[in-house]
Structures are given as structure tokens and as C-alpha cells.
Amino acid sequence: MSMRIAVGQGSCGIAAGAQKVAQALRPLLEGTGIPLGTVGCIGMCWLEPIVDLYENDTLKARLVRVQPRHAEAIAEAAKTGDLSGVADLTITPDDSAFLEQQTRIALRNCGIIDPESIESAKAAGGYSAIGRILSKEHGMTPEDVIECIKVSGLAGRGGAGFPTWFKWNAARQSEGEEKYLICNADEGDPGAFMDRAVIESDPHTLIEGMLIGAYAIGAQEAIVYVRAEYPLAIKRLENAISDAREAGYIGKNILGSDFSCEFRIKAGAGAFVCGEETALIESLQGQRGMPRLKPPFPAAAGYWYKPSNINNVETYANVAWIINNGGEAFAAMGTEDSKGTKVFALTGKIRRGGLVEIPMGMTLRQVIFDIGGGIRDGKAFKAVQMGGPSGGCIPASLLDTVIDYKKLAATGAIMGSGGMVVMDESTCMVSMAKFFLDFTAKESCGKCVHCRIGTKRLQEILSRIVSGEGREGDIELLEELCNAVRDGALCGLGQTAPNPVLSTLRYFRDEFEAHITDKRCPAHACTDLLHYSIDAEKCRGCTACARNCPVYAISGAVREAHSIDPNACIHCGRCKAVCKFGAVTVD
């Protein structure tokens, strides 16, 4: 019997205390011969910290919500093989189902291998695809590789869903010796974190995918543009690149072939618009990250105006699997227009939040209710936001929508990079629309008028609606302005910025009307529109509310019903929070 222990240490695991668990385990395992390893993120974030016990490389037990005080019981279980002492920590079958219902390709090694060991990656099949491509006997030409990707139907996972083979082929066909391959790891969509998870948990898969891309287009240099907000991802990627270089996968004459490729990392400096490929290129060149006019596309004139190809992390993470298993195997999954799998970051008011990779063609209901376990705290599902600031909200009536690029676009949302933020009845959709416009107005680079001024005006109109100062005609004004921004903006950021407004107007128009006409927020979320009052029947006159009111808006004698002066009330909600008798009502 050979046991080993692996502690999940992605950013979220560490934030939940995984390092402390590992520190507590280390001294207890000294001299026992039981190795204590690090793995990345398994994607079951709501159960972090997670500790896995392996016996002869087979998962014997997955322990969840582990705290340092559990270390002794875990060490004992690993030594004896008797799991009864950790039975309380063992994952429930219900929670295990989260993983069992997934099909993992991009995330295939995440949470399983040690992200800081190239040996661990190789044992899981890492670098076998590039090895095959470059081998003298069964090698593949760049054209073979592009053909294989074409057969697979792989499309850009960053949001736009453009066929990957087409971009590779265009860059390959472009004239010029000097070409670049770039990875967009500037994951800026609020609510998406799959790229971070891939880099933190399985950096070699990204490197291998990029190597294959570089070989296909004929690039000599590969650059990863990573958000500076992801320090752990940068550290693990740096480490992986250096290990890969030492092992002969990066540098001159890789694996003895004619193919040479250098790698480097560039840390982004924080600008959402740099997710747009030409803005990203400007930023790589040390400039303000403002998008260029297209055409020319980067495949013809990209980094330093040389032919360049840009894909997102998840796209590259699929590549080696496709080469190893064949394009047909990938294309066998999914729908008519969308092939393979897609990773979603399931967050918000969901019971089981984390990373979900599923074949295209599943319904939203399956992902949110079967895998995600539905809404937490017994509340009702209201909408799911997909595609971040470029996407939209999908209401309950469309939960049976199939996940595929076209079907999602038809709802007014988009596939996007895969953020899925679930909202319940307590979320105000007008306020959500305002939240996204606050974001895009702030992140607009200012180059084109429609985006710079249009998003600002949209944000102003939404602000006045949520603060109770909405005017008749504001809905029509929003619609007109949304259409103008969509049609007039220069890049994807501006063209899609109105989506959160348009989609909420489409499905939740009554909420906008309630805010504007009745000065009422149906979700009770917009504080300016809340009206607090005290139910005289229930009030016992305990004075708790009056004593806690910061603006002295509550009056009443002891043991008599109190009342709130609506003109003085600042809607802070403290009275409701302190009332033991449920006498404070809000509408």
C-alpha cells in the first residue's frame, strides 16, 4: 500500500486556508514516508480547503472543508488506511456528483497533478502531443496540425467564438519570417476565473498548446499576457516555463527538430479593454491599451505589425488533447455549431459554486440545478448573467436553452468567456444593469465617441432610475442610446456594452417601470426606493429601533408603538435588523 496526500492550493484554496492545513500536516508526516503534495484547483470551490488521499495513485478519499485541527486525524488515516477517523470530512455523494457530471478536457489535469512539477505533468501525458508532432517517424506538418484543429471545430473560448483553425491558417499564410503567438490571459470579465485556474493548476498544458500553435503558424516567440492581479498564476507559469526550457521543450531546436520557440510572460497592468486583441497588442508594445482599427487583423499585422495569433488560455488548453485524441473525438461532443466542451465559472447565489466543464449542448438548467445544486438559502432563481459586461441576463423562462454559441446569442446574452453569475429574487435587475454600465463606463478607453460618451450617459440614466429619479421616457431613451452605442463603437467592448441593459429591458421591463413610475424596487435592493414602516400591531415599544437609528427618525414612548418619519429616514435598514419582533416592514 502506498499512500500519498495532496492539498488543493489554487488561489481560492489558499484563501480558504489550504496552506495552513498543509503546514499542520507536514510535521505529522515526517518520517512516515507518506508524501505531501500540492495540486491546483479541482474547481469545487465551495468545499475548500480540499485534501485528497491517494492509495497507489487512485483517489481513496476526498476530504472537504478541512481545517488545521483535522491534521492529526488525516495523518492517522493515511498511515493506517483506516478512514473512519475522517468520515465526517469525506465528501458526500451529493457533492461528488458535481464532478461526475462533467466532461473535462481543458481542466483535465486541474486538481490532479502537481502544478509545480513537470514530471507530474508528463506522467499525465503532458508534452506527448508536441512530441508526436515533432517526431521524425509520425510527425505532423503545420498544415496537418491546422487541419486537425479544423476537424475538431475548436472555436475561441475567450468570448467571440471565432474558429481557431481559421486564425491559425491566416497567420500561417501571412508573408514574413517573424511571427508571434500570444496568449490572452488578461481574464478581466468579472465573474470568470477559469483561465486563472488553468494556469495555476496545469501550466504545462497551456505551454504545450501554445507550442503547438506556434509550430502551426510558424512563430518563433510566444508571449503570455497575464493579469497582474494573478500573482500565483504568474509565479507558477514562470516556474513551468523554466522547467520546460530545461527539459528541452522551449528554446532552440525543440526535441531535436528544426522548430525553435522562445517563451515569455508579460504582466498586464489592469485595463479591461486589453482583453480586446489589438488593445492587448498595444499594451504589449508598452502603449496605452487602445484598440486599433480592423482590418488589418493581427494575423496580417499584429505585434510590432508582424503576423500574430492571439487565443485565450482555455482555447490553448484544449489543443494538446485534440492532437492526441484526434479532431473527430472533439467534434463528436457538442452541437451542430458548437463543438467540444466549455468551462463555466458558476458563482453568485448558487449552492455549489466552482468550475464546471461540460460538453456543449447541455441546458442551462442542467448546469445550474443538476450540477450547481440550484439556489442557496431556499430562494427562487431569477436570472443567470452570462458573458459579463458584454453579455446579458437570461430569465427563468429560458432555463432550457441549450448551451451553444448561437442559441445563447439568440437570448441576448453571449457565451463569453464562461462567467455564469446566478441571481435570486433578491437581486434587482435594474441595479445589475447599472453595475455593468458603471464598469464599462469606467473601463472605456476613450478612443471612440460612442463608447466614451454613450456608456457614460447610459450609466447616468440608470443611476437616476435606481435612485428614484427616473423620468417618463427613460426606457425609450435607453433603448435608442443602446442601439447607437452598439452600432457606432469601434471595438468589442463598446459594441457589446449595451447588452446588459438591452437584455434586462427585454426580460425585466416591468422592473424598470416599477422603478420609474411607482418609485419602487420589487427586489427591495435599491435602498433609495425602500420605504420602512413599523407595524403598530407587532411593535412592543422596546425602543431598540429608536436607539439604533443613526438619524433619530424613529419616535415613540416606551411600551407603545413606534413610528418612522419618512422624511428623515435614510433607508439604512438598521431598525429592521435590530427589531426582535419583526415589526419593521419594508416595501
Next chain:
Amino acid sequence: MKCECMKQQSDLSLLEPVLAEYAAVPGSLITILQHAQEIYGYLPTDVIYHVAERTGTTPARVLGVATFYTQFRFQPVGKYLIMLCDGTACHVNGSARIAAAVQEYLHVENGGTTEDGLFSFSIVACLGCCSLSPVMMINGDTYGSLTPEQVLEIIKDIQAKEAAE
């Protein structure tokens, strides 16, 4: 009133190794500024002028690039930088209540620094730990599933640690 912004006297020699490596490499301005901020904690005006001179460009261009990106700061920050995430998931899960608790307790605005210079507070875009929302990061350490009470405890712990030193 005379302009005083050039009266700053940063130790420019600290930046020399960075400039030696990158000043002549095209497209390295952001990298140089990132290193400069690591050294000085922010981007002092005299450093911006110095970088411009050494990279053969104008201070206006350097400042134009620096102000474009949210990472760069032009004022010194406190010893502890509290970055509170306001990404979608954190927003839906009540980051506004956390922000209010921090601001009320520390008497600090978004982007401001406390009078004792111990804390700076900044509301930022998604930190990518959405499933632990609401989330904040203090000097690179991430804290998740926050409540207003927990946040104040974390801050008070730091204050107690500092007072003991």
C-alpha cells in the same frame, strides 16, 4: 504659486538595474513602471521624468501610459493595501456592505489612505476568486466569504499586530 512637483527627491539609483535591463528594449515601458512602483510603492513625479529621459520619450507619454492602467498609483500608499473586489459575484453577494463597514471603521474613502498611513483602501475589479465572494486582498493575501464583522476583525488583528511592534 510655484510648481512644487519636481521638489521630490527619490533615490533614482534604485531604478538603475531595471533601466539597464529594459531602457533600450522597445515596448518595455509598462514593465519599467511596474518595477518602479515595486521599488517606490508608487510612481513619484521625478521618477516619471527620469524614466522618460532614459527611455528617450516625453514625460507626457510616460504619464499617459501610467494613468491608463489601474495598477499605477501616483500617491504613496499605506503599509497595508486593502483591495476589495467588486466583481459581479462579489457585488451580488454584498460587497457594498463590506465596503461600508471598512470605510466607516477606518474613516477612509475609496482610493484613500488612513491618517496613520497604515491602510489604503481601494475597490477593484474582479480578483478572480468569485466562488469565495465577497473577497478582499490585503498585500497579496486573499480573504474570502467575508462578513462585515469578519472584515473588521481582520483589520483589528493587523492594527493589534502593528501596535505590538
